[in-house]
Amino acid sequence: xxxxxxxxxxxxxxxxxxxxxxxxxxxxxxxxxxxxxxxxxxxxxxxxxxxxxxxxxxxxxxxxxxxxxxxxxxxxxxxxxxxxxxxxxxxxxxxxxxxxxxxxxxxxxxxxxxxxxxxxxxxxxxxxxxxxxxxxxxxxx
Numbered sequence: 001x002x003x004x005x006x007x008x009x010x011x012x013x014x015x016x017x018x019x020x021x022x023x024x025x026x027x028x029x030x031x032x033x034x035x036x037x038x039x040x041x042x043x044x045x046x047x048x049x050x051x052x053x054x055x056x057x058x059x060x061x062x063x064x065x066x067x068x069x070x071x072x073x074x075x076x077x078x079x080x081x082x083x084x085x086x087x088x089x090x091x092x093x094x095x096x097x098x099x100x101x102x103x104x105x106x107x108x109x110x111x112x113x114x115x116x117x118x119x120x121x122x123x124x125x126x127x128x129x130x131x132x133x134x135x136x137x138x139x140x141x
Contacts, residue, residue, distance in 0.1 A: 018126075018127040018130065019081065019089075019127060019128070020082065021123075021127050022078075022081055022089075022092065022123075022124045022127035022128045023078045023079070023080075023081035023082035023092075024078065024082070025078070025120050025123065025124050025127075026074050026075070026077055026078025026081060026092055026095070026096075026124055027074075027075055027078035027079065027082075028078075028120070029071070029074050029075075029078070029096075029099060029117060029120055029121065029124070030071045030072065030073075030074040030075025030076070030078060031071065031075065032071070032113075032117055033067045033068070033070050033071025033074060033099070033102075033117075034067065034068055034071040034072070034075075036063075036067045036071075036106070036110065036113065037063070037064045037065070037066075037067030037068040037071060038064075038068075040060040040061075040063045040064045040067065041060075041061075041064045047060075047109035047110055056105045063106065063109075066102060067102070067106075070095070070098060070099060070102055073091075073095060074092075074095045074096075074099060077091045077092050077095055078092070081128070089128045089129075092124065092128050093124075093125055093128050093129060096121040096122075096124045096125045096128070097121075097125070099117065099118075099121045100118050100121045100122070103115075103117045103118045103121070104118065
């Protein structure tokens with residue numbers, strides 16, 4: 001009888017790792033967006049192209065706010081994913097898609113950095129959608 005209880009409980013906790021990974025990576029993505037925003041704020045010359053060479057012709061001040069807002073929301077949602085909030089997983093997927101779009105639009109300015117962030121966004125989407133039901137509030141991640 002005890003073996004049956006352990007085997008029944010095991011599948012639930014197998015996927016806690018990827019959900020925890022997604023939450024931590026969302027926090028890192030939020031910080032990365034903030035970093036990109038502050039670089040655009042303090043050193044426009046750092047980027048590879050001028051603002052009119054970007055996919056969306058917006059000044060770097062606009063990109064500062066875009067990165068800071070997206071970064072803050074992704075950062076907060078990442079913490080909520082770590083505590084097992086179901087709504088945070090749904091919001092996390094939506095934000096990861098938004099982050100991909102922002103990074104694709106910003107790709108010409110920071111190709112390496114944006115490509116890495118897009119790859120991490122894809123991993124976050126996978127981790128949040130593949131087996132998200134196993135982590136529930138009160139069960140901890």
